[in-house]
Amino acid sequence: MTIAKGWKVLGAVLSASALSGCSGLATVNALQPRGGVTITRDIAYAGGERGKLDIYRNARADRHAPVVVFFYGGGWDSGKKDDYAFAGAALAREGFVAVVPDYRIYPEARWPAFVQDSAAAVAWTKAHIAEYGGDAHKLFLMGHSAGAYNAVTLATDRRWLAAVGMAPERDLKGVVGLAGPYDFLPLRSDRLKIIFGPEGQRPDTQPINHVDGRSPPLLLVTDAGDKVVDPGNTTRMAQRVGAAGGIVETRTYKGLDHALLMGAVAAPLRFLAPVLRDSTDFMRARLAEADR
Template identity: 45%
Template sequence: MSAKHAQRRRHWLAMFGLLPLLQACSPLRLINAVVPDGSHTLLEGLAYGDQDRQQLDVYLPKPPVSGAPMAVFFYGGSWNSGNRADYKFVGEALASQGIVTVVADYRLSPEVRYPVFLQDSAQAVKRVLADANGWGVSPERIFLMGHSAGAYNAAMLALDPRWLGGAGVAREKIAGWIGLAGPYDFLPIKVPAVKEAFNWPGTPADSQPLFHAQRPDPAAPARTLLMAARKDELVNPERNTVGLAQALTARGQDVEVALLDGVGHASLIGAMAAPLRGLAPVLEQVRQFIEKRPS
């Protein structure tokens, strides 16, 4: 996209108030209102447990794709907010690229504390793995993905064997994982909501993805894509995204890193929506990563 085109798009977004909406981490209902419906079939409210928030939505590409990859997506919200319906734009974006996409709810603070949201996330993965073949998914092309707090969830499932293992899922079933603007190294905790979610100051060191990335573990998924806004003012990209990438690379993992201009912490994920894709090539890089075959 040319600089002139990008400037026009930003002007259009500013006129309709969408950039402030994204920067404030709003529910993104305005974006979802213009999400196309013809690209996918929605399987809504599939249960993976008996609690209200133990449900997920599945976006199947239309027309169906045989041997499709699958991405299990966890949203952010400081582990105390969020709803799967707010991320229709993510499900639609990935389904439009031929990727079966799962958007999962999980229980939140203050109802629960760490590590319950990780246990819920692992149970969601177990649930969709049981049905993946019927959705046309290739068992060798299953990925975890998340934004912000959800990227933390994905990271911990990928790097710490306790969570998928506790759900009876072998990590070898996960081909790779994608983290967007994730907090991977955030001790000591300073944000009040996060303190509550992680029982600070009693938060264990092994609650951090970086802790696990620094330990040799050949069972972890071999491929990782880490993306963040270069000027993320909420989650420091150098400490978290770059720091985790360096640790994984040092232990021989295949890691791709991208720090993007033109977006912030929230608009990074917003850029996956059809009206906002000109802000940054988030969807394109995720698609390329998922479609890349291991060498």
């Protein structure tokens, strides 16, 4: 086995462990570079234990840094912000102020509670991020899996941000969805049938059914071998947005899987795929367009 192949195998094992259990995530977080990032934890944006967020800042950033609100995945029934410190730190080291919120999950919550929480976290960020060195006029959303659903839902179904006094096309510069479910009916999981409610309501829960061409620019990322979220979610969503006249880009990697797509954001696993680079390049390009 070559050294390069050995590192790849190690990366795959680490990432699979990291994204399938808390101990693995702790390992990935422990392997992150030290220093250079300031973290402010457990800021309340809403009531309840899960109505809190963490903020990651580059210690050398200026007072007008672009901002990313990152929503983690977990099938809407698991996950916590502390486990995704590696994502917040990675974005901060790229010069962004990263906001990582918790949000209510099943069984405490069902649709649309987690979308409403996501909107509340974005509204808090817009109102307060200047206090942490961020520029509210340079605001992006990003998410993985269920978190990508939350982010893209806010971009395409304007009622959720409207409820907190915002509009996606006005207040968001762009949205990055990593391995997201955007068009996943019919539901086969009994748990998801509970989370997304009666059958007659479910079409209303799908981001693809709210595309009108007015959403902020989207970057939709998938892996061809994803067995958890069908990559067709990305291709169908991109086709619908493009047909409506919206701005959308896609990236399809090979050789990863659902977990590795997120794991590749972590510093020890970044050699597996340019997920972080592609995401931040997309956001920087949107900022450059806005400055023209």
